[in-house]
Amino acid sequence: MSGTHDGTTAPRGPVDGSAVPRFAGPDTFARLPRLDEVDRAAVAVLGVPFDAGVSYRPGARFGPAHVRAASKLIRPYNPALRVEPFGVHQVADAGDLAVNPFSIDDAVVAIESAANSFADADTTLLTIGGDHTIALPLLRAAARRHGPIGVVHFDAHLDTWDTYFGAPVTHGTPFRRAAEEGLLDPRRCLHIGTRGPLYAASDLTSDEALGFRVTTSDDYETLGISGVVEAMRRRLGDGPAYVSVDIDVLDPAHAPGTGTPEAGGLTSRELLGTLRGLVGAQLVGADLVEVSPPYDHAEITGIAAAHVAYELLSVLAVNALHAGGRQSSEPTSAPTSPTTTSGQDQS
Numbered sequence: 001m002s003g004t005h006d007g008t009t010a011p012r013g014p015v016d017g018s019a020v021p022r023f024a025g026p027d028t029f030a031r032l033p034r035l036d037e038v039d040r041a042a043v044a045v046l047g048v049p050f051d052a053g054v055s056y057r058p059g060a061r062f063g064p065a066h067v068r069a070a071s072k073l074i075r076p077y078n079p080a081l082r083v084e085p086f087g088v089h090q091v092a093d094a095g096d097l098a099v100n101p102f103s104i105d106d107a108v109v110a111i112e113s114a115a116n117s118f119a120d121a122d123t124t125l126l127t128i129g130g131d132h133t134i135a136l137p138l139l140r141a142a143a144r145r146h147g148p149i150g151v152v153h154f155d156a157h158l159d160t161w162d163t164y165f166g167a168p169v170t171h172g173t174p175f176r177r178a179a180e181e182g183l184l185d186p187r188r189c190l191h192i193g194t195r196g197p198l199y200a201a202s203d204l205t206s207d208e209a210l211g212f213r214v215t216t217s218d219d220y221e222t223l224g225i226s227g228v229v230e231a232m233r234r235r236l237g238d239g240p241a242y243v244s245v246d247i248d249v250l251d252p253a254h255a256p257g258t259g260t261p262e263a264g265g266l267t268s269r270e271l272l273g274t275l276r277g278l279v280g281a282q283l284v285g286a287d288l289v290e291v292s293p294p295y296d297h298a299e300i301t302g303i304a305a306a307h308v309a310y311e312l313l314s315v316l317a318v319n320a321l322h323a324g325g326r327q328s329s330e331p332t333s334a335p336t337s338p339t340t341t342s343g344q345d346q347s
Contacts (some may be wrong), residue, residue, distance in 0.1 A: 014031040027069070050134060064128045070305065126309060134174075140201075150239060151189045152190060152241065156261075192274065232277060246273075248260055248261055248265070257296025288308055
């Protein structure tokens, strides 16, 4: 049942919204098939319900389920990128990874082991957290397969601090640990959307010494989305790249349901537009973290996060088309039975 961008086998898509109401159907991301329902998947959506590394509001352990619930209205065709992300290659929901909620160390080991298993199966992971602690084991697995990687980190915060209460691995430290372990290419790493108070000016100099450059949320005022994309692609360059999106990169007006909100953030439109600028980059994995449903209202954060995931999946699909010599404006083949997606689905 699995398929690839060469069109040899049609992928199994989401449940058709014109046959099964959007509020019904499977509780998978975008109502996609489960991983055990397909032969193999080119891309898997994996939930990691873990938040033992948070420093302020808890609740991100409920993030994967919340994002999946908010994704039910997602439709199969992305007009901005002119692609059917679920018709290009097989995308499946891998469910949630059961990790130790009481031990950060044990959880990190389990996440890294699972990520390595997906990498060995040649499956690209889009991981939904969970707090940002999970980025470290995911980066370890990506670097194991691809060598030092570039990172595009969307976040209100640097997440390159050293320790919290003596703990070296928390949601505020993953990129420092990753840099220290040689997982990152220091010439190709950047933060986007960073803002808010810091502990000291040395936070910025220490961050720069690790190889990161910063595009602040205020830079959108002068550069616009296109200027930010240009700077991002120039910094990212060629080679394997990983995308990490902390939903608190959005202003609290657009994402109230998160653990460490900061005023003055991006709009949903700015974030989605910037993610679309990653078409053509060699993406080897991505995560979406820090959605905390207890602080969400009317699914504002969950809906934004679901669309972030959808854009990332769309970028991966366009890149697969280009790798196969096809253009994203070409129609993609997809099953049209009542239980799968169709380009005619309008519901």
